[in-house]
Each structure stands twice: as C-alpha cells, then as structure tokens.
Amino acid sequence: QTQLKGKDFLGLVDYTPAELNYLIDLARDLKAKQKAGEAHQLLKGKTLGMIFEKSSTRTRVSFEVGMFQLGGHALFLSKNDIQLGRGETVSDTAQTMSRYLDGIMIRTFAHRNVVDLARAATIPVINGLTDFSHPCQALTDYMTIQEHKGRLEGLKIAYIGDGNNMVHSLMVGAAKFGMHIAVASPEGYTPQEELVRTSKEFASQTGGSVLVTNDPKEAAADADVIYTDVWASMGFEAEQQERERAFSGYQVNEELMSYAKKDYLFLHCLPAHRGEEVSEGVIDGPNSFVFDQAENRLHAQKAIMASIM
Ligand code: CP
Ligand code: NVA
DSSP: OOOOTTOOBSOGGGSOHHHHHHHHHHHHHHHHHHHHTOOOOTTTTOEEEEEESSOOSHHHHHHHHHHHHTTOEEEEEEGGGSGGGGTOOHHHHHHHHHTTOSEEEEEOSOHHHHHHHHHHOSSOEEEOOOSSOOHHHHHHHHHHHHHHHSOOTTOEEEEESOOSHHHHHHHHHHHHTTOEEEEEOOTTOOOOHHHHHHHHHHHHHHTOEEEEESOHHHHHTTOSEEEEOOSSOTTOGGGHHHHHHHTTTOOBOHHHHTTSOTTOEEEEOSOOOBTTTBOHHHHTSTTBOHHHHHHHHHHHHHHHHHHHO
C-alpha cells in the first residue's frame, strides 16, 4: 500500500520507483474517471496556494483546474502581489500559509527557495519548476510515454539540447524507471555533474543507463523517445544570442530524426520555439505528442495532489 500523505513533491529523487509507478497508475485512473464524467472529489474542501515568480500557461491552468476537478480550490499568488515580493522571508511565508492552506505549489528561480519553503511549511509543498528541476513535467512525460508505448523499462529516451531543469528531472526519472537516457548538449551546457552521478547510481539499480555526450546523432540513435526544450530558459533570456550560436547543430529536425526509431515519440514540455530547438516539421508532425503531454499535466498533478494533500 503506497502511503504518500504529507510528503513534499520537490523532486523525483525523493520517490521510489514503486511510488512513481503508483502516481502514474493513479493519474491514468483519474484521467479515465474525468473522461467518463465519474466523480472523484478526493480533495473536497481543500485549498492549494500557487506561488508564481515566473510566467506559466500549463502549470497555472492545470493546477487550478485540477484542484477544481478534485473538489477543492486553488489560489493564484503572484510573487509580486504578496509580501514575499517585498522581502518577507520564505520561512515566514511558509508558516503563515500553513495556517490557511492544505498545500503549496511554487514556481521560482533558486531551488533553495523551494527547499526552504518546504522545511518551514507544515503542509506539503510541490515544486512547480525551479532553475534546477521540473519534476511535475517529468512525471507527466513518463506517464505519456507509458500510455503510448505500453511500458517504460528498457526504452531509450534521447534529450537533445540545454542541460537545464527539464533534463535534470528527466534523467532522474529515466534512471528510476529502468530506461536508457542519452543526453546531447554542447560543451558548457551539459547537465549538472553531481546529478548525472546520482542518476547513474539509480540506473545501476534498475537496469537503466545514463549517457552524456556532445553528439546529437549518438544520442538520437535508435531512440524510442526524442525530447528537447528551449535553448534559453526563463531567467536566461539575456543569453539568447550566444546560446543560439552554441546550440546550432542541436536542432531536432527531420535529418536528425532519421537516426531515431521509425515510431519515435517526439516530446517537448512547451513553450516551444519552432525553427530553433525543433523544426516545424517535427513538432507539428505525426510523431509529436506534445499536446498529449500538456493535457497529462492535469492528470499527473491531480494524482500528486490527491496523494500528498
Ligand atoms: N511546461 C510548462 O511547465 O509550461 P508552463 O511554463 O506554461 O507552465
Ligand atoms: N526549461 C524551461 C521550461 C519551461 C516549462 C524554462 O525553465 O523556462
């Protein structure tokens, strides 16, 4: 029996493969119930606070709609509109909010903020993206892959692009699910080495593997899933031009996709920049499942909230 009540959702590192599989199963069950119009008000009368320090389309809408569908309520709290934006500490914010709410979702820059918030809060905290990781998205992505491929273990996922928050969470997830992940990034933009080591350790226990290379073709070779993300994440906009130079040759396009398996799935967390990290032909083509992914944010996060809140 998987018991997650009260647990934070800060990163996939804190969850066992069995717990992650449980969340995916629950997400698929809640998705089926939602589509069938079956009631599943697992969080009736509960409230989620959503602190945003960065922009969002999917995260904001899917968390808010998700709470509504679960019978609860969600509050949108832009950082600049609450006292946190005027210097009230993360700890005081966490302690105050814990007196009103049943859970907090936060999207912020420094990962430290999420960790500090979770430490001071007496209610579960969910990481809605930091500069370091994006675990809600990665859980959703593995749910989406499982739906389309029928399994995760043994599959190869290639991530081509920036060694950012997205690939960090994907790497940990792949390792926990016994998948083979190959990451191709230019020198200077590779994923954090410590997390690569941690992921390799997880992979050694599940039969998965983690490869980091500078060669996109090597990563894409025989891949079941191809993933990319923007070259300049939120907060890195000033580096756009130098990044465009560094990442030329790392575009996911038809030529590179000729190295992947014929029935590869293309995934992207969105928002995307067509003509930069991905060609129009790939992201709008028959192998692309990016809107299934976007939809699944709703179902995966409902599973997370229903389990921990
Ligand atoms: N993928 C994702 O988190 O999208 P938003 O930035 O729109 O929330
Ligand atoms: N890596 C991107 C993901 C957006 C959902 C960013 O941090 O901007």
